[in-house]
Amino acid sequence: MSLKVYFDLMSQPARAVVLFCKVNKIPFTPKPIALRKYEQQSEEYKRINPFQKVPTIQDGDFKLTESVAILQYLAEKYNVPDHWYPKDLQARSKVREYMAWQHMNTRMHCATVFIHEVILPRATGTPPDEDELKQHVNTMHTTLTAMEDVFLKDTPYLCGDKISIADLLGICEVEQVVASGRVVTAGRPTLQTWTDRVKTDLAPHFDEVHSLMHKLRDRSKKN
Incomplete structure (x- = not known):
């Protein structure tokens, strides 16, 4: 599965991204990051998101680290109903x-x-x-x-x-x-x-x- 979603469900924008994937049946590999354990500060995660925040997506070699950009990207890449991010x-x-x-x-x-x-x-x-x-x-x-x-x-x-x-x-x-x-x-x-x-x-x-x-x-x- 190409798409990986890094998230903590304590994070509002991370929940929004996970919800969008689930509602639209977008297949993804969940990658939970426990903020309470400071897992976002690990060197491994810093290589994925230099800002050390969630959410992040990794689609093959392509990475995005901001929730609005992530939602726009997913809406345009996947065949989701137009009302989510209208073409008009x-x-x-x-x-x-x-x-x-x-x-x-x-x-x-x-x-x-x-x-x-x-x-x-x-x-x-x-x-x-x-x-x-x-x-x-x-x-x-x-x-x-x-x-x-x-x-x-x-x-x-x-x-x-x-x-x-x-x-x-x-x-x-x-x-x-x-x-x-x-x-x-x-x-x-x-x-x-x-x-x-x-x-x-x-x-x-x-x-x-x-x-x-x-x-x-x-x-x-x-x-």
Whole structure:
């Protein structure tokens, strides 16, 4: 099998890439990289990805180290339905618009809440600073409002009438936050409807790929 996918399911963009392959039945050799064990810092992995991050794909001798570029590459190389990354210039540009926006918005702010609410407390044994966390949560909600008021204002999906790789990135970003037990869609019916729709489209692979995040969520609720 030529295509290798290096990933850790704690990583939002890595989950998006794995999900895309599974939903579209793209054959690949899974190469899990345990970030918690610092396996990304090994000399072997550094030769594959000099940035020492996930996800990475290796297709024969060809390598890609950025999730957006990976999703675009896979959508164009494999015979996947056009709605994932439309060939129509304007439709494709709308998908690119979200993917350019999400780096400093959905991706950054949802990940920041996840890090401060889940990762750092688990690593240090110290609860988060409530004032600092509140600021991060408020910033995240500003981003979620933009998702609803701009990207989901007139369409059922982030970039049109059908699911695309933009929705794949978006749903993994939003789902990241639930690991703490936080209900990120509370009071947001538009976002709730969108998340329900996308999860249904990605079933059963969505729950499979997010099983670790959901275990963290269930543990947080129990505590």
